[in-house]
Ligand SMILES: Nc1ncnc2c1ncn2[C@@H]1O[C@H](COP(=O)(O)OP(=O)(O)O)[C@@H](O)[C@H]1O
């Protein structure tokens with residue numbers, strides 16, 4: 001939408017800067033009475049989120065906090081429109097004042113798990129992603145510059161040439177992988193960014209730097225940022241503007257982070273001096289260890305009662321009324337202005353080329369994709385070839401040749417499964433990138449098919465020719481010749497059984 005009203009004479013970088021500096025660029029996101037139910041085979045229907053109401057505004061950062069399993073990720077999923085199929089959602093989600101769920105590609109989402117291509121280096125992963133995501137009006141060098149700058153923003157310059165690593169291959173540490181995931185999603189400077197536990201695996205200094213840099217970007221460009229966060233340090237907690245505190249899917253508190261202390265104090269749970277406020281809030285509402293309390297190891301009031309008290313207190317507060325009102329409190333210029341990220345994407349051909357190249361590199365470096373199979377096929381070819389080397393040309397050899405064919409076909413078929421684990425990893429990356437709107441199904445299929453052709457040719461031609469060479473000294477029994485002899489023989493038998501029995505084919 002912004003692009004259409006733009007003067008075509010401006011350069012790519014000027015355009016990006018203009019988009020970045022636009023004061024209307026963020027998204028007003030509001031949700032009212034949001035319920036998410038899950039169909040459980042054992043427990044039946046059970047609510048995960050129970051009538052949540054809240055909002056996120058451009059230039060502000062909303063932190064979603066709560067004990068593990070309270071529904072933080074589910075809230076982010078519901079807002080980003082990517083809930084699992086076994087869940088049911090009800091209530092209103094307002095995107096810039098319009099009642100609609102965010103479709104794929106409208107927002108960027110850094111998931112809790114780091115799903116990355118293990119064989120690529122940090123530089124390659126971010127560069128390929130920049131080429132896939134950044135708009136076509138940006139030149140290649142501008143894309144590279146953006147990728148380089150983002151890598152530096154996330155403090156990954158020292159690990160830039162290190163392979164990401166994964167299952168069985170040591171590479172980046174957990175915290176570095178987390179930062180690569182964030183890097184890839186903030187490349188496009190999205191209008192709305194969801195971060196699910198971005199600081200997990202990071203030390204307190206790294207958490208602070210990563211969060212402060214993301215928040216600085218969000219504030220500069222007035223982006224909207226929603227982050228679920230687990231155990232933030234005092235410094236990180238101070239960076240957030242608003243806090244949504246959840247417990248068992250219910251809102252314990254929603255409002256500015258600075259007013260949270262007052263809320264807890266007024267309900268009889270003041271934060272002790274010298275304690276991190278976020279630690280205090282989480283400790284007050286964590287009911288997972290209520291058993292200890294019942295046995296007399298903890299406080300006198302059970303946590304369930306404390307939570308009920310806080311939830312009721314929040315519902316009857318003035319703050320609650322203000323939040324209800326703020327959901328619809330959207331400036332007129334923002335109403336219905338949500339822009340599809342798809343409009344700014346790179347072209348289909350570029351995507352196919354980049355995906356082909358990336359997939360080719362991945363297949364080359366991942367031994368499990370084709371190289372193991374290639375080695376096993378050669379070994380099998382040598383084994384089967386040497387066992388049947390002097391197969392002869394009498395009638396008994398027909399049966400032996402049938403066995404050879406059966407061996408080869410069944411080994412080929414079963415060993416094809418060997419590439420599955422690598423393909424499954426590929427599919428995980430594809431699913432994440434597709435959900436975030438980086439590219440579509442067609443580009444992935446084209447990329448993956450083209451990149452696999454050389455390897456398929458290699459594993460089908462080389463072991464076979466190896467077999468031919470092996471049989472070459474005997475001259476009479478090359479694979480090709482044997483097959484031809486079989487074909488003639490079967491043809492003869494079907495036509496003239498008696499003649500064929502007498503005939504000797506050499
Ligand atoms: N698709 C689902 N099917 C069944 N249970 C789910 C599903 N999604 C979430 N849950 C359950 O809902 C609760 C909250 O999950 P989640 O939002 O991931 O918590 P967290 O606050 O740790 O991010 C957990 O008990 C989880 O098992």
Ligand SMILES: [Mg+2]
Pocket residue numbers: 072073074112196
């Ligand atoms: Mg979670």
